[in-house]
Each structure stands twice: as structure tokens, then as C-alpha cells.
Amino acid sequence: MKISRAAQLGIVAAVAALALAGCSSDPGTAPSSSPSTANAPKIDASVKGTIAAGGSSAQANAQTAWTAAFTSLAKGVTVNYDKTLGSGGGRTNFLAGSLDFAGSDAPMSADETTSAAAKFPGGAVNLPIYLDGVAVAYNSSIGATLNLTTPTIAKIFSGKITDWSDAAITADNGGKALAAGKINVVVRSDSSGTASNFTNFLHAADPTDWTWAGSGTFPADIKGVDAQKGGGAVATEVSTVPGSIGYLDHSALVKGVSAATVNGIAFSNTAVADALTAGGTTASNGVAGDLSMKFDYAKIKAKSSAYPIPLLSYAIIPLKFTNAGSSAATIEYLKFIATPTGQQVAAAKAGSAPLPQSVLDSVQATLGTVK
Known part of the structure; x- marks a missing residue:
């Protein structure tokens, strides 16, 4: 089933509550206004399953907030995110087959991309989901x-x-x-x-x-x-x-x-969003649907309002899951993250910068091809 209008209003209220909490206790600058119901995510709340994920400790606060917001709607889903792995450990465990997706502050290396192609039909892609510094x-x-x-x-x-x-x-x-x-x-x-x-x-x-x-x-x-x-x-x-x-x-x-x-x-x-706009460039790993990016620090330096050390963090997922039991839940979870509402959930909790709509649209397009 799709999320009802009442559920959409509920998640908007939850985001507003998170924003208030974020203003009082978390670093960074939370959004100045509550999101409109027009930006409420449309996900399949009937999905069930347990999502095994882990990696980037930078994503930890955002993952906690995303999990709470998503599972309040998709009540049959459990998300287990292990922040102790770090980005490198997340990629290693993902390639070993023990994670449904890895959180990583760096895209897969060329060798990791080759390993992913051997492990998963069609390989794996890097999807930007979190922007900070x-x-x-x-x-x-x-x-x-x-x-x-x-x-x-x-x-x-x-x-x-x-x-x-x-x-x-x-x-x-x-x-x-x-x-x-x-x-x-x-x-x-x-x-x-x-x-x-x-x-x-x-x-x-x-x-x-x-x-x-x-x-x-x-x-x-x-x-x-x-x-x-x-x-x-x-x-x-x-x-x-x-x-x-x-x-x-x-x-x-x-x-x-x-x-x-x-x-x-x-x-x-x-200032971090300005850095991405000024110096973020595509750096695809050659796999269809991959959205890796790199930073041109000279262009960032030339933008007087841009923070010099941005951090773009990814969800790394296979294009075709070998674990069919968790694929639908994982895809819906990442679809939720890649919405304006999902990005504001993270901003309220972690003080991160919401990703531009153009990036979110690209993430959604790739997720639409994942099986």
C-alpha cells in the first residue's frame, strides 16, 4: 500500500519535532521552517524485513533519525546500522555479503568496484545520501x-x-x-x-x-x-x-x-551546500546508475561563501540483490532518505545540508532500476 494522506501529515509533524530537538541539542543549522506536505515521501509502507547496514560513523546521527522516521511508517521493517565499522569496514562487509547496503564517506575504489561486479549481478553503485563537512x-x-x-x-x-x-x-x-x-x-x-x-x-x-x-x-x-x-x-x-x-x-x-x-x-x-554547487563534479565508476562525485577544491576556494572541506557520503547498494528478503525494504528505505523530507530529517538531527533536488532525482532514478 502507499502512504495515506494522514501518514504523510504524520511524518511532516515528526520532522518538525525532530527539527525542534535538533535546534536545542545538535550542532549545525537546522532548517528554519517545517517542510510542506507537498514534500512528504511516497513509499510502500507495506514492506517488511530486516535491513542489515553499516559503515560511515558520519552518517550515524542521520541514520538514527531516518530509521525512526521510516519505521514509524513501515512498521514491519527493522533497520540495523552498525556505525562502528567505519566507511572502510562498511565497504568490506558489504562486499563480503553481510550488509544490504554500506554507508561510506568515499565511493568504492576501482578494485572494490571490480569486486562488486563479481559479487553482484550488474555490480554495485554509489548513491549520494548525506552532505556535511x-x-x-x-x-x-x-x-x-x-x-x-x-x-x-x-x-x-x-x-x-x-x-x-x-x-x-x-x-x-x-x-x-x-x-x-x-x-x-x-x-x-x-x-x-x-x-x-x-x-x-x-x-x-x-x-x-x-x-x-x-x-x-x-x-x-x-x-x-x-x-x-x-x-x-x-x-x-x-x-x-x-x-x-x-x-x-x-x-x-x-x-x-x-x-x-x-x-x-x-x-x-x-556553506557546505555552496561547496557542492561550486566544486562537485561527477566521477562515475562506469556502472550504469552510479552517482559518484568528486570535489574540485580550486573551484570551492574560488567561491567565497563555500566551506573548504565538504563531505559527501553514500549508500552503496547492488543493482540486483542476492538477498531477496531484504531488497524491497532496503529500496524503500533509501527512497525515503532521498526525498526532501528525508533530507530534512537528517538536517534536523545532524545539522547536515539537504542535497539538491537534482541529486535526489538522480538517486530516485537509479533506485527505480534496482531489483
Whole structure:
């Protein structure tokens, strides 16, 4: 059955409630007005099944909100999303056949795409479902505000700047010197899409100071870092160890952790949306219906209102499910996510930026071909 008018009104009310909760307790900027009933999603609420998913910890808050909203309508569906896997673990488990879809802050690599083609009839596709930014996150005791330029960030994370009183940090903050103290650099020890986005940005924007190619794993030859598994562990470490700095999906900020402005630009969902509009380009993996994208950081830099380190996160799914029992539920769940209402659910909970309608339309078109 299709969702009734009453159910559509119910989910709009639920989104409004989530938005109010998000304004009081979550980072980012929630939508300023409630969605209209015209944007209520049309899904098949009669589907049943258990969806096994996992991966990106950046998607964790959004997945929690999406699950609650979707299962309030499709009451026969259970969604189990394992955020502890990280993006790399999500892709690995998906390719091993243990997940119906993977959440990943980076699309599949060429080798993973080949593996997916061997595993699933027709292969697998990357579908954008979540837009946020990578925060350069620091222990709040360092100061109420902190601005860092790209070269300074590259030097901090490569170990060339080791003290908060360094002249480069002072210059970045209008000549105001910070108190001397050792910088504790916190990084991900596991394969992470957040790391991939962060290091891609550093290498593209400042290859002189950051000579390493972008990668899902932090460079092993950079010594003296504080490595933690998972975005949650990074957030905890930054919040509890004085002098710490790390990189996190912006929605993962916790009490005691602040986000630096980058090149003078503060994170906001509007600034991230501007980054996607200015510098997002298609980068298909060659599979029909794939919607991979990459960022042109030079174009993002040229847009004065764009946040410099956007993060686009994906649902990775097969074009033909081998587990028929969960296929219908998974497809309907992702259809719900790829609607204006689904995007506002995430924005209210995680402070993310709703994806443009053109991207949502493309996701829906691909989902219409999945079996």
C-alpha cells in the first residue's frame, strides 16, 4: 500500500519535532521552517524485513533519525546500522555479503568496484545520501574561536607545527597568540571516509605542505599522532585531552569540542551546500546508475561563501540483490532518505545540508532500476 494522506501529515509533524530537538541539542543549522506536505515521501509502507547496514560513523546521527522516521511508517521493517565499522569496514562487509547496503564517506575504489561486479549481478553503485563537512575539531579549552589556514592545518597534522604558540597559528588569528602548549594530534586508526575527504582536501589545496596523496587511512609515516578507532573515539579523545585537535564529521562534535573556521570560513550547512554547487563534479565508476562525485577544491576556494572541506557520503547498494528478503525494504528505505523530507530529517538531527533536488532525482532514478 502507499502512504495515506494522514501518514504523510504524520511524518511532516515528526520532522518538525525532530527539527525542534535538533535546534536545542545538535550542532549545525537546522532548517528554519517545517517542510510542506507537498514534500512528504511516497513509499510502500507495506514492506517488511530486516535491513542489515553499516559503515560511515558520519552518517550515524542521520541514520538514527531516518530509521525512526521510516519505521514509524513501515512498521514491519527493522533497520540495523552498525556505525562502528567505519566507511572502510562498511565497504568490506558489504562486499563480503553481510550488509544490504554500506554507508561510506568515499565511493568504492576501482578494485572494490571490480569486486562488486563479481559479487553482484550488474555490480554495485554509489548513491549520494548525506552532505556535511569535515570539521577541524579542537579541545574547547584552547579558545572560544580559532581560525586556521590550509597551510597551518597541513603543518599541524604532518607534525611540522607542534605547539599552540607557533607563529603561524598566531598569524592565522590576527596576531593573537595562544597559550603555549603541546598540540596533541588525534587521527583515525581505521579506514575512514572522513580521513579520505580530509587528506584529499589537504593534498589538493596545499601539496607543498601535505605531500601525501589522499587516502582513507592516515599516513603511517607521520609519527607521534594519537590514533583512535572510529569517529566517536576521536571526538572523545579531543574533548578529554587538553591541547587536542583532530578531524571529524561536523555532526560528531560533542561537548568540549569546537570547530575551527578554515581560511576564515565557518562551517554551516549553507556553506557546505555552496561547496557542492561550486566544486562537485561527477566521477562515475562506469556502472550504469552510479552517482559518484568528486570535489574540485580550486573551484570551492574560488567561491567565497563555500566551506573548504565538504563531505559527501553514500549508500552503496547492488543493482540486483542476492538477498531477496531484504531488497524491497532496503529500496524503500533509501527512497525515503532521498526525498526532501528525508533530507530534512537528517538536517534536523545532524545539522547536515539537504542535497539538491537534482541529486535526489538522480538517486530516485537509479533506485527505480534496482531489483
